[in-house]
Amino acid sequence: MKRIKKWALLGLLMASALAAQARSLDAVRKDGKIVIATEGQFAPFNFFQGAKLSGFEIELAELVAKKMGVGIEWKALSFDALFAGLGQDRWDLVIASHGITDERAKAVTFADPHYCSGGVIVSLDPAIHRVPDLKGKVIAVQTGSAYLDNIKKLSGVKDVKNFPQDTDARGALINHRVDAWVTDKFVVVAAMAASPNAGLKLGDFLFVERIAAAVAKGNASLAKGYNDGLAAVMADGSYASLSKKYFHEDVRCH
Structure with a gap:
């Protein structure tokens, strides 16, 4: 999806300063889990089925995390708080249908796109x-x-x-x-x-637009680890199966 937050200059500076505290890929793997935030109100991408998070992006993140060798601790909160919490090191990654824009790229580091819409x-x-x-x-x-x-x-x-x-x-x-x-x-x-x-x-x-997950600005190691996992999921056929389950077509960017 596809969503733009108007960042004040102070917010950008704070996010950049705090990004240095973000957990690296090695730290995440050592902990054994990655903390991922989403909205949970954007079906069919991320939504609740009862008390359980579900949706295309939820299942995709679980496939990628498995390739990375870690479990997931999920956080669900309002859409406009997702990037702010990422800059404050409250979670490691956000996946909530964010479209890649130049403005957002000033505040976060985007992973490779996981669908186009x-x-x-x-x-x-x-x-x-x-x-x-x-x-x-x-x-x-x-x-x-x-x-x-x-x-x-x-x-x-x-x-x-x-x-x-x-x-x-x-x-x-x-x-x-x-x-x-x-x-x-x-x-x-x-x-x-x-x-x-x-x-x-x-x-x-x-x-x-191209839609992607995001990590804290400058957290290159975690972005690469996630991208490697996403590439593996796209290569082994599991992405195509998941995409067809939700959309009856392959929605990856071409």
């Missing part, structure tokens, strides 16, 4: 499906997301409504409080499958 236009009105159709409309997006940043680049949009969770933005559309919702393509496909009578209409892409 993008923000799509969703509406209840089939006449609202292209970017020009958003002129004069009210649009729902999640706070801190890349969707918000890209919507702000458009001219003629009447208003943008921010919601703490993507499901809140979807609810605003379903309840006719907004004209359109912008979110990840695969989130929409899953929502349409789960609620076929909701009337959601999938429109065009607003933008396309």
Whole structure:
């Protein structure tokens, strides 16, 4: 996914200063576990089934951690707190559908992308499906997301409504409080499958992006260890199987 946090200069400096305390790959392996944070509110990528975290990114991280030779201690919290906690060394890695952007790369070190997708236009009105159709409309997006940043680049949009969770933005559309919702393509496909009578209409892409996990800025050893594990999962067929389980297609970047 695909999400942008506006970092103040002070926050960037603090994150950079604290990154030196981040645990290296050797330290993680010595401990026997990697601490990973996610949101848990972004199906089908990361969500709760009862009290248990599930989803494509959750299962993928578990496969990668196994290749790295470590277990996982999961943390789940609000999306806009994930990178801040990473900079404070509260966890080792974040996987929560973050799109790779230049702004985010100032605050974190991204791993290699684990899928490619993008923000799509969703509406209840089939006449609202292209970017020009958003002129004069009210649009729902999640706070801190890349969707918000890209919507702000458009001219003629009447208003943008921010919601703490993507499901809140979807609810605003379903309840006719907004004209359109912008979110990840695969989130929409899953929502349409789960609620076929909701009337959601999938429109065009607003933008396309590469999605990746992230470690503390400058933590090159952990990023490499994770990347090596991800490459192994992609090479042995387990990534393709997992991707087809959730999306009926291989969603890796090409």
